[in-house]
Amino acid sequence: MRLAWFTLLALAATWQSLGKAGLFTETTDAQHFSLYEETARLTLTHFHELPLWNPYYCGGIPALGTPSARFASPTFLFTLLFGTLRAEPLILMAMTVVGLEGAYRYALARGGGAAGALLAAPIFALCGCFARWQSFAWTNFYGFQLVPWVLLGFRDLCRGSRRGVLVFASTLAWMIGFGGTYAAPITALATVTEAIQALLARRHRPGNFARLAAAVGAAAAFALALSLFRLWPVAENLSASPRVLGGTEWTTLESLRRDLFGDPAQKYLHGDYLAGLFVLPLFLLGGLRRRAMPILITSLFWLWLALGYGVKPSLFALLRTVPPYTMLRAPERILPLFVLGFAVVTSLALRRLEVLCRRAPTAVLLVLGSVGVFGMNLFTLVRNASETAKARTMIAPPAVVHREFRQTRGNRWLAFYYAEASRGTLACFDDYNVAESPDLRGDLPHEEYLKDTDAGMVTETAWAPGRLELKVALLRPARVYVNQNWHPGWRASRGIVVADHGLLAIDLPAGVHDVVLRFLPRSAILGSLASLAAVCVGVYVWRQTRNSDRFGSGAALARQVGLFASPLLLPLFGLLFWREPRRPQEPMLTPDGEPIVVSLPPVDATRILARWVSSGITLEAVRLKKLDTSTDRDTRISVELDWRFDKKPPSGVGVFVHIEGGSSNLIALDHAFLSGTILIDDAPLHTTLRDVSEELLIPNDKDPKEMKVFVGLFYARRDGARLMDIQADAPVERGRISVGSFSIP
């Protein structure tokens, strides 16, 4: 009956969205999120192969390695049945039911009582964030609906339940498969707090620590194995093309209050993370209970994190020093954890009143009143979901054109249109530095070609996203180019696969060849095998738990731990036999194509010799160069800074360049890569490193003007503070050095 009620609630909350099924959300992110899902669907249904490679975006990216792609999840069945756009609201509805049931079970496990848990579950699963994310088509963010399940599984496994391991690992793997770029790392934080609570609960029984450690270790290994099909490709992809993130995002308590409890002055109660205002007294009442204490403490941590850099000391800043949280932004996205805790505490309040009824029957009025309050809150949450969905701008979906695949220059702001027209868009965006060849072209008559055109000819005989068949006739050995990105997972039936400036290419001898190029990456294949093995182990353990759910102790415990960890042996053995080529290092060249690492600064550079003493960093010289490409209308310049690092620089340091003067606004060049290539953290020591900017464009004014240039260092990927201990002959002010000026005609 409960599940039926939850389904009805989810239906009500998504009713408006269901009515817009099949239309396309007019937001920027919808373009690439929908593209990831649609190309996975096409690959499976049209080309009958597993979606391992996505040639439709950025010139080709590993599909499973794309962090925010959501197709590796059970919800993909909806996409296969109804199509990408029609399935979207059904996925939202299904995930809402999952979230409602999970929140119910979690609140119950926390002592909320059946009635309290039932009434409090919608506070989490219908939270305003889910309505908001839907507006941006951030469907993969619905992975947050799995948070209570992961925590529930973790609580159970801490108590020695093997089913707890299964629930924990399977829901975490689902979350990761669903593109939980925020949900998974944030849930990992919540899991740490659950682990601390479990440890504290056993502080008087230290003998149980070993058993707890064994259970947690088994769960971690099993969760890793179960999600390896996705984690490995994503890790491989991000290590090849990392996300280097700066910024000091922050918010205020007042803003968080509005997000969580809405603004009563508005037409309807709306908040980006709306938990509801009406249940606030119940939260306060529930907070008085001893059971609520750990939840309240962790909730304070979530609020502290959510404030980002807006509070000192900043917990978020500290978190950002720990990989993989170095890539985390938007601190307010931690709020769903707060909302879950909030919901649980309100359920504790109702439970308290229920118990009170036994002693004071008149308290039943309080219970009824509380139920009414929950009802009013539920109404506001459903209304918020409805009104937010109503406000979504939806447009007719693009035309579908089935034809030969070609890369185009494309446009990431219209990416979905290109994919639907059998075109790949080279111009793209995702939240990381995509490993993309600069030699890709959007105007080729054929996607496979020879640069040495006299050497022979290439004909494409069959095409699928992860499989190309070519007929190659060569008079002499030659290199065949494919207008897609190279990846270590590409293999050829003939010849040698090579990366040519990041482009996929095959070296072939003279003669006539039928070449089959396949994309079979080790990470996805071995990772998937490990996950499959983990599924088998999971089924076996589930059947065993019918008799006893406990881990046991001694040898039985060790056996169980070994069983849960055993799927990881498969990829470990695989690594011994399956070798893949290494990704070639990006050439260390300036934008002009000159070497970055040199023994001395260029002779025409102006010597500066400014030192950041404690960091061992020296700015040796500066060159401000007017470029020949300047016109009557604009002056084009480049700024070269010549650095020397005598010890490993502080982690997260970046360079800022300010150019001031004339009628132009301040030109700020903040960067963490020298010449756009070498991350400062990884800079070679005891040599000169040329940090040349790309071209700057300065409009010529009516009157000549003098532009002054200032340079400094700052914690670009930390709190943004400037490094102040500078020794220099040049003038220094507020952590920046005046390094010169140039005039604009």
Place this chain on the structure above:
Amino acid sequence: MLRAVRDKYAWAILLAAWLMAGARVVRRPVRREPGAISEALAKQVYLEITGEEAEERRSAALRFQGNGWSQQDDFHAKEKGTVRNVAREHHVSISSAISALDLGMRERWPTKPNAVVAQKVIPCRPRLAY
């Protein structure tokens, strides 16, 4: 006994809710954008969209100094607006305008004087901070 009856009703409600959701999703006919337009019109659309490129790129270069990828991305944001405007003016769909742009670049259709139509792209390098 009571529980069995209750469960039966619960399953019926659950099934009915999903059927309603499914029906609501498939019931609505969705018309995709039309795709094909005449070659003459496509050439005109191509001419007008690419005619804006040089100025849009300059404006993007002024906005994101020294950051090639961001300049390109900002240009593409502007190009999206141009595509939409040109499509609206000629009463064609965005899909048709994009198709014209693709074909025009591939077949080197005529452009306005001084038009610059880049065929290569700068690899995705998101900014340090947003």
